Amino acid sequence: QSALTQPASVSGSPGQSITISCTGPTTDVTAYNFVSWYQQHPGKAPKLVMFDVSRRPSGVSNRFSGHKSGDMASLTISGLRSEDEADYYCSAYRSSGTLVLFGGGTKVTVL
């Protein structure tokens, strides 16, 4: 069982917006602004698409945005495209113990 909780799947039609949630124990998500998100296509290594909650790496589309409210972080993909179909993982940094926790992953399907 993963320490961070994500929905198993989210789907949307091309052009729509979808949001993937990520929740966890208070000290992991709410206490710090160190939540990151990864996109993983089948057979490929994960790729960083968001870090420090809402910062986008160079080269990542501005259709991706990150947010945190209370004990929930979220990744929104707007203007959904076929190439966005992938697994997405959230991650949170902690100050002690298991320093990095991952969510169980969300499969995004473009209908």
Next chain:
Amino acid sequence: QVQLEESGPGLVKPSDTLSLTCTVSGASVNIDDYYWAWIRQPPGKGLEWIAYIHFGGTPNYNPALRGRLATSVDASKNQFSLNLTAVTAADTAIYYCARGRIAATSRGWFDPWGQGTLVTVSS
């Protein structure tokens, strides 16, 4: 452009030691701003953080694996390594190396990642 590549045996016997090396190009392993990390993913499952390594400091290990882990950095070869002892079938996974960041205002993320190497534990 920073690139990482994992290398090591794809098959390890139960109770043996799993040894992997990550070769870094496009950046030096002995820099202050970044850490080097190992992350694994059992086939069809999610990601699990294994370790953070810094050339000049004490490594940080996942408590669930501590006692079985050893890591090192070889600046002369621009590589870092992972040893996991007493492996079982539960250690079968794709092992990724990655560059990590731990700074006062930005931490816990990994970029870039190696392509990953599948290690199967079986007799």
